Amino acid sequence: MTVPLKNSGPITVDVALGERAYDIVIGRDVIGSLGGRIKALRPGARVAIVTDRTVAKHWLARVEAILAEAGIESKAIVVGEGEASKTYGVLQEVCEALIAAKIERNDLVVALGGGVIGDLAGFAAAIVRRGIDFVQVPTSLLAQVDSSVGGKTGINSPQGKNLVGSFHQPVLVVADTSVLDTLSPRQFRAGYAEVAKYGVLGDAAFFGWLEANHADIFSGGAAREHAIATSCRAKAAIVARDERETGERALLNLGHTFGHALEAATGFSDRLFHGEGVSVGMVLAAEFSAALGMISRDDAARVQRHLAAVGLPTHLQDIAGFQQEGLADADTLMALMAQDKKVKRGKLTFILLEKIGQAVIANDVAPTAVRDFLVDKLARKPD
Numbered sequence: 001m002t003v004p005l006k007n008s009g010p011i012t013v014d015v016a017l018g019e020r021a022y023d024i025v026i027g028r029d030v031i032g033s034l035g036g037r038i039k040a041l042r043p044g045a046r047v048a049i050v051t052d053r054t055v056a057k058h059w060l061a062r063v064e065a066i067l068a069e070a071g072i073e074s075k076a077i078v079v080g081e082g083e084a085s086k087t088y089g090v091l092q093e094v095c096e097a098l099i100a101a102k103i104e105r106n107d108l109v110v111a112l113g114g115g116v117i118g119d120l121a122g123f124a125a126a127i128v129r130r131g132i133d134f135v136q137v138p139t140s141l142l143a144q145v146d147s148s149v150g151g152k153t154g155i156n157s158p159q160g161k162n163l164v165g166s167f168h169q170p171v172l173v174v175a176d177t178s179v180l181d182t183l184s185p186r187q188f189r190a191g192y193a194e195v196a197k198y199g200v201l202g203d204a205a206f207f208g209w210l211e212a213n214h215a216d217i218f219s220g221g222a223a224r225e226h227a228i229a230t231s232c233r234a235k236a237a238i239v240a241r242d243e244r245e246t247g248e249r250a251l252l253n254l255g256h257t258f259g260h261a262l263e264a265a266t267g268f269s270d271r272l273f274h275g276e277g278v279s280v281g282m283v284l285a286a287e288f289s290a291a292l293g294m295i296s297r298d299d300a301a302r303v304q305r306h307l308a309a310v311g312l313p314t315h316l317q318d319i320a321g322f323q324q325e326g327l328a329d330a331d332t333l334m335a336l337m338a339q340d341k342k343v344k345r346g347k348l349t350f351i352l353l354e355k356i357g358q359a360v361i362a363n364d365v366a367p368t369a370v371r372d373f374l375v376d377k378l379a380r381k382p383d
C-alpha cells in the first residue's frame, strides 16, 4: 500500500449511487470551500445549518461567514449535544424550525456536527416537505469515516437505538480534518475504532498499516487524511453495492451487535461512547469467532492488542464504572441484543471473522452459544 508522506491537498471520494451519487471531500481546511461547493450544487438555495451547542461554539460563526461570503443566506438551528438529542421531541423542534425558516425543497440543510447531528438533521431533511437535500459537514472522526457517508439517518426510540429513521443520502460530504484538532483525545480515539473496523472487516493490509502508523493519525499528519480517505473509500464501495443493507452492508456492523447492547446497558451515557462500544464489541466479535473455531486465536488477540495500543477499551471490564456499578448480566445483554435492528425473525445476526480482513455475516448463531460466551467474558479477570 502506498503511504503518502506529505499532505497533498484535498482528496475526493465518489459515492457511486447513480443519480444520487455524491462526493466526499477530505482534507485540512476544506470547510473554506463549502460556500463555493454549495453554490455550484444548488445556485440560489438558502441553507439551514443544524448543529449542537458545543460545535456551534467552535465552528458556527465560521461556517456562517463562509456561506455569507458565497452570497448564501443561512439560518442556524442549535440543539443540545449528545445522544439525548436523537429523540422525537428534538426531531420535532428541528422540523418546526426548518418550516418556520421557510426552508423549501430547493433549499439545503447542512448538518454541522458529529454522528448525532448528522442522523438527526438528515432525518429531519428526509421528512420535512417530503424531502429536502442535505449536506454533511462531519466534525468528529467517527462521523467523517462512518455516519456521514451512506445515508442512514434517524433517531432513537425509547425501545432501542436508531429504530426510527430513513435512508436519505446527502448531496455532498465535506470532511475537514483540521476540525478534528478540537476533539478531546477520548472522542478521537472512539472514532478511531471505526477506522480500525474497515481494516478488520475487509482490508488486512490497511489493518497492518494502521498498526504501524496510528501515532501519525492521532498527531494529525498526512496519515490522518490517508486513513480517513481509505475508510471512506471502503464504505463508499460497500454502500454503492448495497445501499439499503440487504446484504454485504451489514458487514459495516462489525462490533455493533455487542456494542449497541453495551451502550444500552450503560444508558447511552458518557460511561461508553459509541466508538468505545464498537471497540469492545469488535474484540468480543473476534473472540467469539475464535471460540467458534473461525478466526485464529492469534488474529483475535492481534485485533485486541491494536485497539488497546491506542487506548481504547477492549474488555467488558474496561468499561467505565464496571467495578463500582457493574454491567448488565448475560441475560440482560441478550435481551438488549434481541431488540437491535440486526434481529431477523427472532434470530440474531452477528458479523464474525474468518481472519483479519475477512468478515462474514452469520444469521444463524445459536443464542445459547452467545449467552455462554458472555457469561464467561463477564466473569473473566482481564490480563
Ligand code: GLY
Pocket (backbone or CB within 6 Å): 146, 147, 149, 150, 152, 249, 252, 253
Ligand atoms: N454504520 C453502518 C452503516 O452505515 O451501514
